Amino acid sequence: MARVKAPVEEAEQVVGKAAPRLDAEAKVRGQARYADDLSFPGMLYGKAIRSDRPHARILRLDLSQVAAHPKVACVVTPKDIPGENVVPIIYRDMPLLANGVVRYVGEPIALLAAETREAAVEAAALAQVAYEDLPAVFDPLEATRPGAPQVAVPAAAEGGNVFNHMVIRKGDVERGFAEADVVVAGEYRVGYQEHAYLEPQGVIAVPEDSGITVYGTLQCPFYVQNAVAAVMGFPLAKVRIVQTATGGGFGGKEDVPSHLAAMAAVLAWKAGRPVKLVLPRDEDIATTSKRHPGLVRYRTGAKRDGTLTAVEVEFYYNAGAYQTLSSAVLWRGLIHAAGPYRIPHVKVDGYSVATNTVPCGAFRGFGSPQVIFAHESQMDELARELGMDPLVLRHKNALRVGDETATGQRLTESVGLPEAIGRARELSHWDELQDEVAAFNAQERFRRRGLGASTVMYGVGMGAKAPLLDKAGAYLKLEADGSVTLAVGTTEMGQGAQTVLAQIAAEGLGVPLASVQVAPVDTSRVPDSGPTVASRTTTVQGMAVLDAAEKLRARIVGAAMEMLGCPKVVPGDGRFHDARDPTRSVSLAEIARWMWAHNWDMAASGWAEARPVDWDAKTGLGNAYFVYAYACHIAEVEVDLLTGETRVTRFWAVHDSGKIVNPETARGQVIGGIAQGIGYALMEELPAEGGRILYPTFTAYHIPTAMDMPDEFVVEFVEASYSGGPFGAKGLGEVPLMASHAAVANAISAATGTRLRAYPATPERVLDLIGRGA
Amino acid sequence: MRIQFRLNGRPVAVDVPPGRRLLDLLREDLGLIGTKEGCGEGECGACTVVVDGKPRLACLTAAVQVEGKDVLTIEGLSEAGQLDPLQEAFIETAGVQCGFCTPGLVMAAYALLRENPRPTRDEVRAYLSGNLCRCTGYAQVVEAVLRAAEKACPR
Ligand code: FES
Ligand code: FES
Numbered sequence: 001m002a003r004v005k006a007p008v009e010e011a012e013q014v015v016g017k018a019a020p021r022l023d024a025e026a027k028v029r030g031q032a033r034y035a036d037d038l039s040f041p042g043m044l045y046g047k048a049i050r051s052d053r054p055h056a057r058i059l060r061l062d063l064s065q066v067a068a069h070p071k072v073a074c075v076v077t078p079k080d081i082p083g084e085n086v087v088p089i090i091y092r093d094m095p096l097l098a099n100g101v102v103r104y105v106g107e108p109i110a111l112l113a114a115e116t117r118e119a120a121v122e123a124a125a126l127a128q129v130a131y132e133d134l135p136a137v138f139d140p141l142e143a144t145r146p147g148a149p150q151v152a153v154p155a156a157a158e159g160g161n162v163f164n165h166m167v168i169r170k171g172d173v174e175r176g177f178a179e180a181d182v183v184v185a186g187e188y189r190v191g192y193q194e195h196a197y198l199e200p201q202g203v204i205a206v207p208e209d210s211g212i213t214v215y216g217t218l219q220c221p222f223y224v225q226n227a228v229a230a231v232m233g234f235p236l237a238k239v240r241i242v243q244t245a246t247g248g249g250f251g252g253k254e255d256v257p258s259h260l261a262a263m264a265a266v267l268a269w270k271a272g273r274p275v276k277l278v279l280p281r282d283e284d285i286a287t288t289s290k291r292h293p294g295l296v297r298y299r300t301g302a303k304r305d306g307t308l309t310a311v312e313v314e315f316y317y318n319a320g321a322y323q324t325l326s327s328a329v330l331w332r333g334l335i336h337a338a339g340p341y342r343i344p345h346v347k348v349d350g351y352s353v354a355t356n357t358v359p360c361g362a363f364r365g366f367g368s369p370q371v372i373f374a375h376e377s378q379m380d381e382l383a384r385e386l387g388m389d390p391l392v393l394r395h396k397n398a399l400r401v402g403d404e405t406a407t408g409q410r411l412t413e414s415v416g417l418p419e420a421i422g423r424a425r426e427l428s429h430w431d432e433l434q435d436e437v438a439a440f441n442a443q444e445r446f447r448r449r450g451l452g453a454s455t456v457m458y459g460v461g462m463g464a465k466a467p468l469l470d471k472a473g474a475y476l477k478l479e480a481d482g483s484v485t486l487a488v489g490t491t492e493m494g495q496g497a498q499t500v501l502a503q504i505a506a507e508g509l510g511v512p513l514a515s516v517q518v519a520p521v522d523t524s525r526v527p528d529s530g531p532t533v534a535s536r537t538t539t540v541q542g543m544a545v546l547d548a549a550e551k552l553r554a555r556i557v558g559a560a561m562e563m564l565g566c567p568k569v570v571p572g573d574g575r576f577h578d579a580r581d582p583t584r585s586v587s588l589a590e591i592a593r594w595m596w597a598h599n600w601d602m603a604a605s606g607w608a609e610a611r612p613v614d615w616d617a618k619t620g621l622g623n624a625y626f627v628y629a630y631a632c633h634i635a636e637v638e639v640d641l642l643t644g645e646t647r648v649t650r651f652w653a654v655h656d657s658g659k660i661v662n663p664e665t666a667r668g669q670v671i672g673g674i675a676q677g678i679g680y681a682l683m684e685e686l687p688a689e690g691g692r693i694l695y696p697t698f699t700a701y702h703i704p705t706a707m708d709m710p711d712e713f714v715v716e717f718v719e720a721s722y723s724g725g726p727f728g729a730k731g732l733g734e735v736p737l738m739a740s741h742a743a744v745a746n747a748i749s750a751a752t753g754t755r756l757r758a759y760p761a762t763p764e765r766v767l768d769l770i771g772r773g774a
Numbered sequence: 775m776r777i778q779f780r781l782n783g784r785p786v787a788v789d790v791p792p793g794r795r796l797l798d799l800l801r802e803d804l805g806l807i808g809t810k811e812g813c814g815e816g817e818c819g820a821c822t823v824v825v826d827g828k829p830r831l832a833c834l835t836a837a838v839q840v841e842g843k844d845v846l847t848i849e850g851l852s853e854a855g856q857l858d859p860l861q862e863a864f865i866e867t868a869g870v871q872c873g874f875c876t877p878g879l880v881m882a883a884y885a886l887l888r889e890n891p892r893p894t895r896d897e898v899r900a901y902l903s904g905n906l907c908r909c910t911g912y913a914q915v916v917e918a919v920l921r922a923a924e925k926a927c928p929r
Contacts, residue, residue, distance in 0.1 A: 020865050027873030028861040028880060030808020030848035037807040196908050198812045198820055198874040247810075247874025248908050281813040494872025494909045664868040668914055672871060675911030698817035698906065706899040706912040713913055 014506040014513050015727045018664035021499045022518060023245075023492060032245040035202030035217040036278045043204070044073050044113040046267045046277035047120035049127045050287065051102035051109055054356035054691030055136035055149065058100055058109065062128035066112055069126060071119035074271040076111040081266055083233030087259045088226060093156035094322035094359070096231050096262050101134070103151055103321035104358050105692045106287035108259075113267045113275050137161070138691050140318040140353035141295065152354035156323045161354040163319050164327045166334045168348040168620030170408055176310025176345025180301025184381040188298070188374040189758040192686040193291035193363055193679075196703045199247020201256055201288060202278035205264035211238030212265050218257035219249040219491050220531035225523045227258035228265045239265075243521040249493035250676070251362030254533055255324050256288045285696035289361030290686070292317035292329060292352070294370035300378040306386055306393045310345040311378075311406075313337045315371060319352040320359035326352040329360070331465040333367030335624045338406035339375040340417055340457035341397040346406045348620065356691045362533060364676065365738045368458070373759065376454040376742035380749065390746070391430060394455045394632070395421045405457075405628075408621040414730065416656025416720030417630040421455060424632040427714050428652040437636070441751075446641045449649070450751025454742035455632045459625030460731035461536040464615035470536065470626075473527035474544040474606040476505060476552050480596040482589030484511060487519045489529025490541040495733050496665030497537045503661050504542045504726050508549025509556065510571030511588050526605070535629065535731025538661060540610050542726035548606025555604070559595050560586055611724045627722045629730045630656040633674070635710075635743040639751045641770060644763030646748055648678050651710040655735060656720045659728035663717070666732055670715045673736025679704045681741035681748075685760050777841045781806075782850025790837040797821050797832035800847060808848035808877045812906070819905030822878035823847050829885040848877035851884065860884055860922040869918035871909035879905045883919045891927050895920060 026032045049066070067075045078085050078097045087094045098109045109129065114120040135149040142148055143161040152161045177183055203216030211234060218224055221241040229239045241261070246253065260277055268275040279288070296315040302308050315333065319326035330352040337348045365372075383390040398417045404410055424430075430451075437449045462470040475487040486505050492498040502516040509516075519525065529541060560569045560576040563586050568579035576591065578584040586594075595602050615622030636650040653670050660666045683702045687694045695701065721728030741759070749756050754769045761769075778787045781804070790799055797814075800806045800823070812820035814833045821832040824846040851858045860880055863869070870876050879902060886893060886901045893901065898919045899912070907915060 018868075021868060021870060023873065024865040024868070024870045025857070025861075027870045027876050028848075028857070028864045029852055030806075030877045032873050033807070034810070034874060036811065037801075196906075198818060198872065198906060198908050199810070200812070246872060248872040250908070281815070494874075496868075496871065668868045668871055668910055671911035671913045672909045673911075676908070697815060698813045699815060703906060703908060704911075705903040705906065706916060707903040709899070709912050 012507055012727060014503045015661050016659065019499060019503055019513050019662055021496055021665060022502055023498055034199050034245045034247050035204065035215065038204055038215055038244060040204065040206055040274035043274040043276055044115060044271055045117045045120040046111060046113045046264050046275045047124045048108040048263060049110040049112065049124050051098060051107040052105060053102055053131050053133060054105050055134040055151065056102050056131035057134060058098065058102065058129060059132050060130040061110060063110060065126040066123045069114065069119065069123040071115040072123045073113050073115065073273065074267060076266050076270055080270055081231055082269065083231045086230055087262060088230050089255050089258065089324050090327055091156040091323040093153035094324060104356055106358055108263065111263055111267050113271050136356040136691060138355050138357055140316045140355055143353050143355045151321055151356055157354065163323055163352045163354055164330050166330055166350045166620065168334060168346055168406060170406060170621060171345035173310045173312050173345045173347040177301045180309045181304040182382065182385045183299060183301045184378055184385055185299040186378060186381065186757060188296045188377060190370050190373060191293045191759065193684050194285055194686055194701055195250045195252030195363060196701065197248030197250060197252055200279045200281055200284045201253065201260055203257060203261045203264045204274055204276045205261065205268035206274040207268050207272060211240065212269065213240045213242060214261045214265060215242045215244050216257055216261055217244055217246045217253060219253045219493055219533065221491065221521055221523050222489065222528045223255065223531060224258050224261045227262045231262040232265055232269065241523045243491050246491060246493040250364045251366060251533065252289060253493065254362040254531060256361065281698065282696045285701065286693045287358060289324065289359060291363035292319065292360040292367065292370065296371055296374040298374045298378050300382055302382055302386065304386065306388050306396050308341055308343045308397045311338045311343050313348040313371065315350050317352045317367065318355055318357060318360065320357045321354060322359045324359045325361045328465050329362065329367035333371050334620065335407060335459055335463065336368040337371045337375065340399050340455050340630060342399055342403045343406060357688065364673065364734045366734065369680065369738055369741060372456055372738055372742050373745060376746060377755065380746045381755065390453050391421060391425055394453065398455065399457065407615065407624045409623045414627055414658060414720045414722040415630065416718045417455060417457065419718045420630055420632040420654040420656050423716060423718055424634050424652050424654040427654065427716060428634045448639045448641060448751040450637050450639065450747040451634065452743045452746025452750055453632065453634045454739045454746060456630065456735065456739045458535065458629045458731065458735045458738060460539055460627050460629055461534050461610050461625060462530065463625040464613040464622055467610065467613055469530040470540055470610035472529035472541040472544040472608050474541065474548045475526050475603065476548040477603040478552060478556065478592050478595065480592055482515060482587065482592040484509065484516045485519055486516055486545065487525040488541055488545065489521060489526040490532040490537045491521050493532065495669060496662060499665060500538050500661045501541060501545050504545045505549050508546045509553050512574045515588060535733040535735065538729050539725040539731055540608055542729060543608035544606040546606065546726045547608055548604045551604035551606065555600060556591055559591050559600065563591065563594055626724060627730050629732060629735050631735050631739040633739040633743040635747045637744060637747040637751055639748065639766060644767035646682055646761055646766055648710045648744055650712045652714045653736060654716045654718060655732065656718045657732035657735065658722040658725055658730035659719050660717045661727065661729055666717065667715050669732055670736040671713055674740040675704050675709060677737045677740025678708065678744055681744040681759055681761055683760050683762065685762065775838055777838055779840045779842060780844045782846060782853060792838055794837045795833055796835040796837045796840060799837040800832060806847050806849050810874055810877060812874065819882060820875055820878040822881045822905060824881050824885050827885065827888055829882045848881060851880065859925050860919065863918040863922040867914045867918040867921060869910060869914040875905060875907040879907065879915055887923055887926065892923055
């Protein structure tokens, strides 16, 4: 028999290609529907009446004037909550509405719903609250001192105001420091970072079908379902959460929507009408989660040749008044504290502390950027002490396959860090670049350039802190015309998940991407798929999609074989071909029609669970995450010595996130993350006083504009394949932010010849640095 | 108060209270939800529309101010169903992520290209610096605008 060349099956057809985003057209037409774009007949506008005290007992709450407002339809106090007065997150310490005591400025006390947005605002101002102020504390170190006011709900804290204290004890740090030739030490401080997603928080609760449906801009529909069921006292099956188009999340829409949705649900239930609750920008900035302010102390020891011997870390995160996600944020900070390096002796102590401030929560990087600023500064300080090139020092200590992480986890595969460092060096022409910068600095009087590098690792997925959440379900349905509907339980918030998951489905099915449609995420479609966080969607949700695709593909192939009367078929050009004679083929539409006409089951569900992890809280040792992603960033900055202004001029970023499913959206993730990192390092500052965010507006809180971005970007991927991810993919979303700010900080330190030890590097702070360094 | 103006090429006449924002007139009274509210205080640019060829922030513009004017919103840009080259370019370069800033950015870019059909990269960055985007880091947005300019008037 003559060998017939079958259409290629080995090379991936859809995965690895820069397919345009599935949601892009609706978005550029202005047709995508975000939370505030939806309306329902009879809809009311909800509003929270919030505390204006950081810590106080509520003596009297008089809502008679609120209720008497002609446009107010209903008012809710804790006694109107049909279920429990709690927003269940990791702990159950946070009430939906303050229970006699308020613990932060902005804490909700009561709710109202009115006929118009304006009336809701007017009516909220009519509430009369009498408080008895209690002593308050705002600084985490002060909050840990004996005699500090008790902020934390005792059942949710390990002791006093310490919500959690977590440790790593690996080897013997004292021995490690004794073996070191050089030791550097430093203290680093960071403040809040606000998510500044462009679409503010918003939900609409609609009472229907003897239950409740909530539509909203959110990352974690199953968290919201759980919270709404708890406050309503409903079985989960009576609560349906539907995600609207979501205008950015970055962690800010991880836990906060649970609180908002639960408020809207209680209002809607009492009023018997749909209730929309959209936060104005100032309320959003003032009362919702942010990146934890942190204080980080480091000591790093190394041999003369640069080999790291020991790292000791102590860090404090200001958690705010309630636990929300702080224990998980702290844990990720802990595991990432020692950086992507081989270090025999490690001691880490992390504390998250309750204060009378707005609860902090998830923000891209999730507790790691604070410690990364510190460990990457330490690496540069060490390089300087040793007279070593900072990239060489990093490369020398970088984790490789076979090495142990700081938690004693042996890395068995997929460690692309050394290669990423090497590639970043090549792409930036690091050595020539140093000369160029030196020449510039020699000839300029009032401007200085500097180069900075950073390397990071990122534990993909929930890790050993929350392995029960690291799962996902998917549902794939072949329609009778050959188009395909995909339903998943993780969300699109701008990162491109929908497109990447559709690519995985198309590849798995052997069909063109154009035939796949992704349904809006709805908790009634697929099983609890965990949260859309931790850069886990491509990996874990992707595996669930692949599982469904493989099941459905078996049936499609079975049908095609019956139709063609052949023992084997191969896909190609959107058709399935007889493997012996590729000229004989059937289209997907024909197969679908045939399956439909023969009463075949045309749907398949998929399931995936992350690979096992384990961790011991006493020693802090174990297999913390199933795999890690890595990156090396290099930034060039220019500092104006007269004004203190800093501009990032050029940027190089090399990432190992395993197989890249969509290079174009991946590039967007990287550049977008770099922008947020530049903001964190240079300009994002949210001052607070007495527990009050002073200027909760975009006028005062500056995020980067197009003018603040580097003139030149180079982004590249080294793809160290991971055997547990779809087509070898790991996670990417958070990593670019994590690496970028530290490279910028190191570049500023290089340019000014001193050491930046606090963010953001505003002109005043830079002038101060120059003053001290000169 | 009764006002008349052209909206996406068609004449409209509506009654609005004097204090009503153009943004609310568009979104709530006329159902044109493509124009977004990101801050309501003139800082983010998500509400950008084009009035008589110039970019305007609909959250800071009183509805009565557009009396007799020509207002173009994102919906009007592709009215016959055909995407504007700018919209196509945003899709091609992945200049869209969450998309919430996109209508405002596209409208600002539209106004730019009317004023300056072949802007340089720096001119694009400067012109768009009033439009915040938290997702993209702007590189692919700027590429989209340059690509659309190139297509509309190749050099
Ligand atoms: S909503 Fe108008 S500028 Fe932000
Ligand atoms: S794409 Fe999300 S804000 Fe621009």
